[in-house]
Amino acid sequence: MTKNLIPWAVIGTLIVAVTTHGADNWLQFRGPDGRSGSTARTPEKFGGEDALNIAWQQKTAGRGVGGPLVIDGLVVVTGSGGEDERDIYVEAFDAENGVLAWRRTAHALGRPFTHPTSANASPTPVSDGERIFALYSSCDLICVDVQGGLQWYRALAVDYPKTGNDVSMSSSPAVIDGVVLVQLENQGDSYVLALDAKTGENLWRKDRPRRANWASPLAFRLPDGAAAFAIQNDESLQVLRARDGEVISEFTVAASTVSSSVYVSPRLYVPAGGLTAFDFSSERPEIAFENSRMQTRNASHVVAGERIYACKGSVLVAANLKDGEVVWQQRVPEIESVWATPVVTATGIYVFDQNGNVTLVRDVVDGDQAKAEVIGSSKIEGPVLASPAVSGNALFIRTENAILKVASPN
Amino acid sequence: MLQLLRRASLLFFCVASASFWVAQGAAAAEGVDEISIVKGVGESGVGHRAAQEAMLRIRKQGPSMLIPVLESMRNATPISKNWLRMLAADLSDDAPLPRDELTLFFEDRQQDPDARYLVYRWLTDSDEELQASVLERSTDDPSLPLRFLANRRLMEQAAATAEVEKETAIALYQRVLKDARNPDQLQRTVTALAELGQTVDLAKELGMFQRWYLIGPFDSTAGAGFATPYAPEQALLESQGADFDPTRSEAGKSADVTWQIATTSDALGSLDLNPIFANEKEAVVYAFCRFTAQEVGELEARLGSTNGNKLWVNGQLITANEVYHTGGRVDQYMGSCAINKGENWVLVKICQNDQTEAWAQEYQFQFRITDSMGKPIACTITTPAEK
Numbered sequence: 037m038t039k040n041l042i043p044w045a046v047i048g049t050l051i052v053a054v055t056t057h058g059a060d061n062w063l064q065f066r067g068p069d070g071r072s073g074s075t076a077r078t079p080e081k082f083g084g085e086d087a088l089n090i091a092w093q094q095k096t097a098g099r100g101v102g103g104p105l106v107i108d109g110l111v112v113v114t115g116s117g118g119e120d121e122r123d124i125y126v127e128a129f130d131a132e133n134g135v136l137a138w139r140r141t142a143h144a145l146g147r148p149f150t151h152p153t154s155a156n157a158s159p160t161p162v163s164d165g166e167r168i169f170a171l172y173s174s175c176d177l178i179c180v181d182v183q184g185g186l187q188w189y190r191a192l193a194v195d196y197p198k199t200g201n202d203v204s205m206s207s208s209p210a211v212i213d214g215v216v217l218v219q220l221e222n223q224g225d226s227y228v229l230a231l232d233a234k235t236g237e238n239l240w241r242k243d244r245p246r247r248a249n250w251a252s253p254l255a256f257r258l259p260d261g262a263a264a265f266a267i268q269n270d271e272s273l274q275v276l277r278a279r280d281g282e283v284i285s286e287f288t289v290a291a292s293t294v295s296s297s298v299y300v301s302p303r304l305y306v307p308a309g310g311l312t313a314f315d316f317s318s319e320r321p322e323i324a325f326e327n328s329r330m331q332t333r334n335a336s337h338v339v340a341g342e343r344i345y346a347c348k349g350s351v352l353v354a355a356n357l358k359d360g361e362v363v364w365q366q367r368v369p370e371i372e373s374v375w376a377t378p379v380v381t382a383t384g385i386y387v388f389d390q391n392g393n394v395t396l397v398r399d400v401v402d403g404d405q406a407k408a409e410v411i412g413s414s415k416i417e418g419p420v421l422a423s424p425a426v427s428g429n430a431l432f433i434r435t436e437n438a439i440l441k442v443a444s445p446n
Numbered sequence: 447m448l449q450l451l452r453r454a455s456l457l458f459f460c461v462a463s464a465s466f467w468v469a470q471g472a473a474a475a476e477g478v479d480e481i482s483i484v485k486g487v488g489e490s491g492v493g494h495r496a497a498q499e500a501m502l503r504i505r506k507q508g509p510s511m512l513i514p515v516l517e518s519m520r521n522a523t524p525i526s527k528n529w530l531r532m533l534a535a536d537l538s539d540d541a542p543l544p545r546d547e548l549t550l551f552f553e554d555r556q557q558d559p560d561a562r563y564l565v566y567r568w569l570t571d572s573d574e575e576l577q578a579s580v581l582e583r584s585t586d587d588p589s590l591p592l593r594f595l596a597n598r599r600l601m602e603q604a605a606a607t608a609e610v611e612k613e614t615a616i617a618l619y620q621r622v623l624k625d626a627r628n629p630d631q632l633q634r635t636v637t638a639l640a641e642l643g644q645t646v647d648l649a650k651e652l653g654m655f656q657r658w659y660l661i662g663p664f665d666s667t668a669g670a671g672f673a674t675p676y677a678p679e680q681a682l683l684e685s686q687g688a689d690f691d692p693t694r695s696e697a698g699k700s701a702d703v704t705w706q707i708a709t710t711s712d713a714l715g716s717l718d719l720n721p722i723f724a725n726e727k728e729a730v731v732y733a734f735c736r737f738t739a740q741e742v743g744e745l746e747a748r749l750g751s752t753n754g755n756k757l758w759v760n761g762q763l764i765t766a767n768e769v770y771h772t773g774g775r776v777d778q779y780m781g782s783c784a785i786n787k788g789e790n791w792v793l794v795k796i797c798q799n800d801q802t803e804a805w806a807q808e809y810q811f812q813f814r815i816t817d818s819m820g821k822p823i824a825c826t827i828t829t830p831a832e833k
Contacts, residue, residue: 139535178532180532189487201772202775203772222772224768
């Protein structure tokens with residue numbers, strides 16, 4: 037007899053994550069705590085010609101590869117379109133029925149050019165529960181409230197004119213304790229910038245190496261409660277105090293410039309040399325373990341319960357969160373090029389590929405042996421490069437031109 | 447008594463009406479003041495707090511502020527226009543769209559092109575029939591985003607008819623060629639016309655500069671050349687373009703170098719430096735020419751390059767980009783420039799880095815001058831002279 041390992045473990049570790057905002061909110065890239073996990077029981081199979089379990093689908097105003105947010109019953113997505121994708125959008129749909137609640141449009145003032153598979157709307161927006169901060173590859177940054185009311189707008193490519201990367205500036209913003217952080221690393225004006233969430237004014241700014249970097253900053257709380265941001269590139273990992281940018285810790289490490297880090301107190305799991313775990317339980321953080329087998333390709337690591345998962349394209353690898361020991365490795369059928377970070381629910385691990393193929397894998401225990409069980413595959417009309425959101429018992433999937441809700445009718 | 451009451455009622459009505467309109471007028475005037483505060487937002491967060499407070503007061507006045515906000519986009523800065531766009535959207539959410547007023551606003555081509563484009567989106571997003579009829583007559587609209595959509599529609603129509611009605615397709619593509627300002631659209635149109643047997647010199651249509659004096663390579667080891675003003679740069683900038691001697695030798699990266707004439711027949715006017723400079727890496731090359739223009743005044747200099755670059759027009763630095771191999775395209779870097787009657791000059795500095803990847807080998811640039819709407823300005827290259 038096999039037992040699904042995920043639900044109980046996920047429930048155990050996600051309790052903390054839902055204390056700040058409603059359990060149904062998904063406020064940033066990879067969800068409430070950045071682990072891309074949820075306790076929701078989502079459908080095993082969906083899509084296809086008969087649109088199985090597709091509760092609704094809406095065309096978005098523009099293209100987008102950033103993930104959706106779910107805030108107080110609204111699904112929020114960004115998009116870009118028009119000439120050179122200079123029309124940039126933030127729009128909100130009623131999570132229940134998909135009806136458009138509001139749409140805001142601006143004109144990109146930075147370089148909107150990207151690789152054809154990406155879009156100007158490539159970063160996932162972030163929310164503090166009251167406001168939504170939507171960043172674009174063109175370095176335009178829009179802040180609206182949950183009703184769509186403009187709070188402020190910054191044209192960062194006007195303030196720092198050499199910022200840009202025509203592949204795409206895809207690093208997603210992060211927010212904690214009233215501080216919004218954008219990490220805009222490229223060959224021109226390269227920096228991290230902290231802004232006041234209420235006013236959009238600069239709080240602090242640090243120059244960064246002038247090289248392309250797509251990894252996103254991570255907002256988290258250190259064991260002593262201090263709000264911090266982890267930022268990484270191919271030569272270092274830095275932990276910065278949120279309020280003033282002071283460097284709390286720094287490690288010389290070749291971290292990924294695509295995949296981002298994940299934090300499970302007191303450890304920061306960094307995509308470097310495969311996977312490197314840094315333990316922050318003491319004043320002098322140290323490396324807890326390294327495992328080169330946990331290398332990711334484009335997606336970021338995902339944490340659920342006692343497990344951490346790495347997606348290497350069509351191969352999924354599971355390891356123990358505690359010691360990094362690999363417990364299974366599974367080739368994922370139907371899956372080719374993966375950009376979206378997988379999402380884990382009580383149903384299993386959903387792996388999305390660029391073409392809209394989705395394979396559900398379950399982490400099970402068979403006797404004493406942990407193993408992967410491929411549950412089945414689904415197909416939606418892609419492309420899908422954005423990591424999905426989970427709210428209630430639904431998945432919200434941002435395809436290139438649409439947003440759709442996957443939920444069982446019952 | 448009755449008459450007295452009537453008079454009193456009339457008096458009351460007049461006073462009330464006057465008060466109402468005075469109040470409305472005062473509110474409108476106050477609203478305009480508040481809008482000007484929003485228009486005052488600047489770079490780097492300047493004016494945010496005042497603008498936030500002003501927006502609160504404008505929202506309190508409700509949907510009546512929608513048209514004034516749209517009208518205020520005229521002469522607004524690009525940054526404040528984005529504030530006004532989103533403020534207008536806030537206001538439009540508070541009541542049914544005043545379609546008649548908005549239609550009048552859209553039809554007035556004297557209104558701000560960006561405000562009109564926003565209104566176009568509101569009016570047509572859920573009305574495909576209206577969208578088609580507006581686009582049909584917008585291929586030369588002052589709003590460039592709208593013009594882009596209108597010409598895209600024409601191109602789709604042309605493509606759909608190309609196989610069965612060739613002459614109709616050609617006529618539609620010719621219309622795009624006349625009205626479109628987007629280089630990608632023009633390029634695709636020329637390709638489509640070629641497939642229909644019509645030859646168009648795209649580089650000429652785009653107004654690309656196709657003849658240059660070049661000198662190089664100069665050393666750019668470790669990228670240092672980008673910030674190093676080599677002799678040609680120094681001489682031309684210090685003399686305001688006067689000190690140009692095509693026979694003069696300068697110390698180059700590994701040998702003395704002299705100016706040479708290069709031309710391009712590339713469809714997009716791109717000048718490929720690799721065959722001229724033997725695929726030199728870590729190098730700087732300068733391109734220079736003098737020209738006369740059919741229009742003068744404040745125009746736009748537009749450079750495309752996948753390499754590090756600096757551009758001067760008549761000695762004024764227009765743009766400087768220490769960016770390598772992240773993509774290159776027509777009009778990648780743009781800036782306003784003053785073009786004079788008579789002769790003008792342009793100096794382009796193009797830097798190659800040390801990247802060895804196959805996708806990082808391009809060494810090229812393209813240049814043109816347009817008006818603010820992207821219309822190419824016909825220029826005649828006087829130096830180097832045409833042989």
